[in-house]
Amino acid sequence: MSQRPDPDQPPASGTGARRPPDPSRRNARSRAAILGASLQLVGEVGYARLTIEAIAARAGVGKQTIYRWWPSKAAVLLDAFTENGGEPGAEPAIPDTGDLAADLRAVLRATADEFSDPAFEAPYRALAIAGAQDADLSREFDARLAGGGIEVYITRLRAARDAGQLREDVDLRLAAEMLTGPFFQRWLARRGPLDHDFTDALVDTVLAGLRPRG
Amino acid sequence: MSQRPDPDQPPASGTGARRPPDPSRRNARSRAAILGASLQLVGEVGYARLTIEAIAARAGVGKQTIYRWWPSKAAVLLDAFTENGGEPGAEPAIPDTGDLAADLRAVLRATADEFSDPAFEAPYRALAIAGAQDADLSREFDARLAGGGIEVYITRLRAARDAGQLREDVDLRLAAEMLTGPFFQRWLARRGPLDHDFTDALVDTVLAGLRPRG
Amino acid sequence: MSQRPDPDQPPASGTGARRPPDPSRRNARSRAAILGASLQLVGEVGYARLTIEAIAARAGVGKQTIYRWWPSKAAVLLDAFTENGGEPGAEPAIPDTGDLAADLRAVLRATADEFSDPAFEAPYRALAIAGAQDADLSREFDARLAGGGIEVYITRLRAARDAGQLREDVDLRLAAEMLTGPFFQRWLARRGPLDHDFTDALVDTVLAGLRPRG
Amino acid sequence: MSQRPDPDQPPASGTGARRPPDPSRRNARSRAAILGASLQLVGEVGYARLTIEAIAARAGVGKQTIYRWWPSKAAVLLDAFTENGGEPGAEPAIPDTGDLAADLRAVLRATADEFSDPAFEAPYRALAIAGAQDADLSREFDARLAGGGIEVYITRLRAARDAGQLREDVDLRLAAEMLTGPFFQRWLARRGPLDHDFTDALVDTVLAGLRPRG
DNA sequence: GATTAAGCGAGACGGTACGTCCGGTCTTTTT
DNA sequence: AAAAAGACCGGACGTACCGTCTCGCTTAATC
Structure with missing residues (x-):
């Protein structure tokens, strides 16, 4: 007997780094x-x-x-x-009918409708709150959710600028934030109703500031 | 809520509500x-x-x-x-030098600076989060805090409109939200730096859409 | 007033030594x-x-x-x-009628009866098991429980020895262990019934080996 | 022996007893x-x-x-x-040299030595604890372990009684318990050292009470 | 040699209990 | 009467193991 157990600790069974689980199982x-x-x-x-x-x-x-x-x-x-x-993974691009204002109005109206559905609103609000508390999660959130992402807006706006519908020097990211920011703030801080009047007026006013001079 | 019935009722309590403490003591x-x-x-x-x-x-x-x-x-x-x-109680109105763009740029620059101070940012973020979870608190928050409120922006914009610097039919509330919403979103969701370039461009682009036509 | 506790690091709130609670409360x-x-x-x-x-x-x-x-x-x-x-705290001494055998028989019979009561047996067994796993607890257990303690037996045996009823050179602790050990083992390992025949025979046989020669 | 899912069970076994594993594999x-x-x-x-x-x-x-x-x-x-x-299976009988006291002293000394070896003590204590909690296991334990069993003591004591070295009316089981009980108790409850002085004195005192009168 | 049915290492699973933390209430003592 | 202190009931935390249950993989025994 005695048979000492090989003195160098195997994995020591200690509280060491936990192996990740096997996703296939x-x-x-x-x-x-x-x-x-x-x-x-x-x-x-x-x-x-x-x-x-x-x-x-x-x-x-x-x-x-x-x-x-x-x-x-x-x-x-x-x-x-x-x-x-939400959308399963693929970025749902904003349609491009050639009419930028119409396209943006349609998207923001649809978004407003989504945010009026409690089944959508509750978890989305939860994620927004969690993201506000944790930068890492916030990044994940933005990377995986289309509705909150501004990239789709930037893409559509870029197409419009290249078509000469917006000023040459337009700051696409800023423009996208002008479209989503007021919406986000009004929703998260409950500053008012998210109706189509609001989204239409938002689109129109933003675009008014971006059109080529003339 | 939950409001347990409190088994030992005081004899003549009536509603049973807890008597509020005496603030003078x-x-x-x-x-x-x-x-x-x-x-x-x-x-x-x-x-x-x-x-x-x-x-x-x-x-x-x-x-x-x-x-x-x-x-x-x-x-x-x-x-x-x-x-x-924050500001103890008085509403810090936005100054009116006659130059709307300059006034808004100054205010938003100052706000951006404030939000870059961790001693200010941490509790403000906490309150934004708490407000997002609780509508009552959110109202309290808006009512008592000047920086996050949009009323001061509305007031300054109204003065500009009345002076003919903005379109007659401008939606003042929407305009104010266009100034604060992108800022708020960029800050809360950490979408980018809150620097003076950002706030200046924001002011300029918003005002470009609000000016009287040609 | 009232001496503030040094504003930096009160008790550090860390995972440090926990203050003991106040028994009077x-x-x-x-x-x-x-x-x-x-x-x-x-x-x-x-x-x-x-x-x-x-x-x-x-x-x-x-x-x-x-x-x-x-x-x-x-x-x-x-x-x-x-x-x-168990007994609240005071050591319940074994009675001394002058007849050692009778006194021990009475005590062991009473102990056997106690151990036949499930309301007594279950927690006592639990404590014996816990004590077998933890030396510190075992000491506490022995110090506070009369039934399992052998000190009372030693005391009674010493009186008998001093009265000339036992050999001068008797090992009192060993003698006490001979009275309690077989009882303890039979009980804990369930080796047989704890009846009066058993305890009487145990007392008689132990004493037979301890009496003065002659 | 194609071994379909247990022939003598109705097809819809559901929660049926688990088939025992095949020891040969x-x-x-x-x-x-x-x-x-x-x-x-x-x-x-x-x-x-x-x-x-x-x-x-x-x-x-x-x-x-x-x-x-x-x-x-x-x-x-x-x-x-x-x-x-422990001993693999055969009962290790106590030797019979004709000198009962010497034989018992030798066995108990050897047992004491065994119980001083931590490699032996730890699992033995574990089994004693498990046995104290579970009567079935206790029986298994007694049936398969020589050292803890009292049968070998009874056998040796019977031989001594038949040789006239002990009283005719000696209770062999009680006598065996008097040899092992104090030892067991001292060990399990950690009441003192398990040395040769203790075991020798135990053997001598027990035998003193068992010897023929006169 | 191919088939097949264990036993096997591995570990995910539904659970139970752990020992800790904190919420919100209550009580005691001090100011 | 408010306050400092903190015990109290309750409930969620994140962890450790329980005993069961698949998964491939290996290894015998049967075809």
Whole structure:
């Protein structure tokens, strides 16, 4: 006996770096249940009172299954939102009919409608709040969500500028921010209704400042 | 909310509502310590990890002293901010030199500078987050803070319109939101630097869309 | 006034040494409920499946109230046992009628009866098991429980030796262990019934080896 | 023996009893690694903190391989102990040189020495604790371990009685318990050192009470 | 030699309990 | 009566293991 166990600690079983789990073994049913439960619950109680335990219970899942795959409840929501609520991944470009004003009005009207749907609004607000608290998450959020992203606006505006519909020296990023910023602020800080009058007026006023002189 | 029924009813209570404390007996030293500790701590750990217990401990104060006078940690921060960080009470109107563009540029430059100071930025971000989660608080926040309010912009823009510097039919509220919304979004979602180039370009582009036609 | 506690770093709030709670502020009702629930539960499910959470739930108490005052579930049981089941604190000396054999027979019979009562047996076994796993607890256990202590036997045997009823050179501790050891082993390892025949025979055989020669 | 899913079971077994594994296909290397790891670990962390997961990890084995072959961690330890630490299977009878006192002294001295070896003591204590919590395991333990069993003492004492060295009416089981009980108690409850002085005195005092009168 | 059915290493899974942290209430003592 | 202190009930945290359950992969035994 005695048989000492090889004195150099194998992996020591200590609290060392945890190996990442194997995604190929992931249970798709559990994943879907978690994402679904997250969206339900954030709509029912809001982000501040959303708990991992409640998600696990609603999804019929062990807490560890959540902690194994997501670093935070915000990350769960982000997945839930991009999967079930937002656009799956591809950037939904703004259509280009040649009429910039019409195109932007259509997009902002659609966006306003989306933000009036509580099933969309609650998780989106949760993610905006989480992003405001965590820069890393904010980047993830922007990278994966089309609605909040300004890149699609920049693309459309660039096409318009190249077609001579906007001033040559227009700052495309600033222009895009002028279209989304007032909308975002009005929504997040609840400064007023998100109706079509608002979005139409916004588009028109912004474009009025960007058109070629003449 | 939740509002437990309080089993031992005082004999003639009527509504059973807790009698409010007498403000005249309030300890000013404790109040100041609590507000100061809140600002310190929100700068150190952020809003999500700010706790009432930590504020009480840092302030050398009993927890009950906080619960007696404020309904939530956001309310504490709001008091702390208006007292120590923001303008104490008077609305700081935007100056009117006659040159609208110059006045707005100056104000937005100053605001950008403020938001670059971490001692200002941390509690303000905390309040924005808390307001995004709670509509009541959001109203309080807007009512009491000058910097985030748009009324001052509306006032200055109205003067410019009345002086014929803007179109007759300008939507003053929308115009104000176009000045503050891109700024707010860029700041809260960390979409870019808040420098003078940005604010100047913002002012110029917005005003370009508002000027009287040809 | 009232000496502020040095504004920088109060107690650091770090994970440092936790200050001990103030026993004078302890809630006696909670304490009694916890001890009672422990005894109930250990009788129902045994020591291995006894959990702090179940004790807290049964007692209608927060878990922290247990962790605040006891370091382990074994320590809770020890308090519970000495308060409700065992002798409150004073060492219950073995009576001295002059007849050593009769006195020991009476004590061991009484002890056997006690160990036949499940309400006594379950927590006592739990403590014996806990003590076997933790030397510190074992010492506490021995120091505070009369039934398992051998000091009372030594005291009675010394009186008998001084009265000339035992050999001059008798090893009192060994003699006491010979009275309690077989009993303890038979009980803990369930090697046989703890009846009066057993205890009487044990006393007689031990004393047969200890009497003065002649 | 194509072994369809258990012929004598109705087709819709559902929760049916799990078919026992085939011992002939067992991996001897895994078995040895598990038993070795168990002994190592119980020595390092004690019984209470010994986990199946740690055994599997240390042994480089899947958890299921343990659950397939053993019903509990105590059962693993029991195998580990009888294989590596204790006597493999044959009952090691107490030698009979004709001198009962000398034979018992030798056996108890050897036993004391064994219990002073941590590599032996740790798993033995673990098994004693497990046995104290579970009567079934206790029986298994007694049936398979020579050192802790009292049958060998009874056998040796019977021979002595038949040779006229003990009283005719001696209770052999009680006598055996008087030899092992004090030893067991002193060891398990850590009441004192297990040295040769103790075991010699124990043997002598016990035998003093058992010898024929006159 | 191909098939097939374990046993096996690995580890994800639904759960339970852990011990800690904090929310909000209550009580005691001091100012 | 307010305040400092902090005990209290409750509930969520993130972690550790439980015992079960797939996954390939390897290894025998049967075809």
